[in-house]
Amino acid sequence: MDAESTPVPPPGCPAHNSGARVPLYGPEFAADPQAYYSYLRHYGPAAPVELAPGVEATLVTDYAAALQLLQDSASFRKDARRWRDLNEGKIPADSPVAPVLAYRNNCMFSDGAEHLRLRQAVTDSLSKVDTRRLTQSTERISDYLIAQFAGRGSADLLADYAKQLPLFIFNELFGCPAGIGDRVVFGVTGMFDGVNAEKAMEVLFAAVGELIALKRARPGEDVTSWLMQHPARLTDEEMLHQLALLLVAGNEPLRNLIGNTLHRLLTHDAYAHQGGLIDEALDDTLWENPPMSNLGAHYPVADMEFAGQQLRAGDLVLVSFAAANTGPALTAARQAGSNRAHLAWSAGPHACPAKDPTRQVTVTAVENLLNQLPDVELAVPADSLTWRPGPFNRGLVTLPARFTPTRAAGRPRPQPAVQPAAQQQPAAAAAAGKAERGGKWSQFLNWLKG
Structure with missing residues (x-):
């Protein structure tokens, strides 16, 4: 991305500083998240973000890439005990997002046969x-x-x-x-x-x-x-x-x-x-x-390239349901009458x-x-x-x-x-x-x- 085509980050976004991740918190993001999603799309189908101070993640903003991630249980897992940054002590103990993302013994954080057993009981x-x-x-x-x-x-x-x-x-x-x-x-x-x-x-x-x-x-x-x-x-x-x-x-x-x-x-x-x-x-x-708006936490099982981003095993990857739903590619499908194909x-x-x-x-x-x-x-x-x-x-x-x-x-x-x-x-x-x-x-x- 050359200098002339690089988009300007939304007001208040620390990405004004070269190399900074785009924050998904604070009053500026809450007031106009679509401005942030529009900016993030310039990275490609996925982008580097910060969920809270010190909590880094990759956010998938493209509808097709989001579907691929959500349906690929072989390459991506839900068990938060795989979260590399947490295991390496990089997540602040008092992080406000940790309670949402931390592992618990339920169907949301399980994979494979255990997920099927717990999920079936719930459904x-x-x-x-x-x-x-x-x-x-x-x-x-x-x-x-x-x-x-x-x-x-x-x-x-x-x-x-x-x-x-x-x-x-x-x-x-x-x-x-x-x-x-x-x-x-x-x-x-x-x-x-x-x-x-x-x-x-x-x-x-x-x-x-x-x-x-x-x-x-x-x-x-x-x-x-x-x-x-x-x-x-x-x-x-x-x-x-x-x-x-x-x-x-x-x-x-x-x-x-x-x-x-x-x-x-x-x-x-x-x-x-x-x-x-x-x-x-x-x-x-x-x-x-x-x-x-943004959830669906997944963790790649191995180092890989996905949606234009280089991922390491155990990296935190989230889906932006809000950005995927409002991307330019979805306009035609929605106008064609697929009013419940959202994510x-x-x-x-x-x-x-x-x-x-x-x-x-x-x-x-x-x-x-x-x-x-x-x-x-x-x-x-x-x-x-x-x-x-x-x-x-x-x-x-x-x-x-x-x-x-x-x-x-x-x-x-x-x-x-x-x-x-x-x-x-x-x-x-x-x-x-x-x-x-x-x-x-x-x-x-x-x-x-x-």
Whole structure:
């Protein structure tokens, strides 16, 4: 690349300094990631980036190269114990990206036969979720959350709605009683909000461990019970890590997808507040503003050249779903009607196992909100909204909205999919609920009971 054709890095990008890697963090990247992706494409199908200070990676930005990587499980592995920089002590101990990338005993970080065993247990268990029940649960939880702010005439549609709804959905699907569910909400929320994340993770894993013990003694019609009853015969440790993966990795994309879809509907005049256009807005969001923008960590098994970059065995290689989806080569395919050929769900053997229920929950949650608050609109100028920093996710900090105050939807008859804590192992349930009495999940269960 000669000097005259070399593109200028985006404002604030340290790549202005010769040889510096392009950072995927900080307010500049969060404000305009597409400017960074456009710059990165000049390196070719992949480019050198920095995920956080001292954390180097190669980012695949081209759609075809991304598909090749995601489908080539012989040349690239998912087991993060192969990460060379981590093994050589080059990753700072307090790096904010390490908790996301560090190895855990779950299907996301496994390969080969072990991956097939764990993945099959997860997909088979999720497939047992009844779609009608999921819609009813989403509507019931949506009604409850909307009831908390409908009379005010204003709300932060992220903090008051999109952030809470996924956690409530998972609590119900996994059969969490009140006390355990309260601590799951606390743990997952704390991890993503970055406030004492280590303590939050400790609370989450302890709560999931209690849930496993509870379901071993008294299984129910829930994902936790189905997972432990699967022929894969997961150990308690494997159960712990699969459930934690579903809770943590499932919550962030769903929260962002609901928020980003609402953002698109509220900032694009082309969409009317009608159910028929919600699917279209959702698909456009998955193409142009996917909830997880850069992830799919892989590690080459040997030194190799890939997508124009020289890689060493164990190098960290990520896929930019956002850049791949918006590359020039994709424009023609999308215009030809391939509106769901995006990579927002990833691809290959590690593609998202829950894309159908995720889509169902998002459409139901957005539709229910717009039906109950038909004149909802942004309460601030669209260009004043701030996006959360970080290399992996794509989500707003807040989404302030206003609407005509209204009385909340009628309270449904109490038909919770989860048994009240009092009906499940009284001693264990009492111990689980003691520390978090009156938490958000408990309040929802009490609302259901009237």
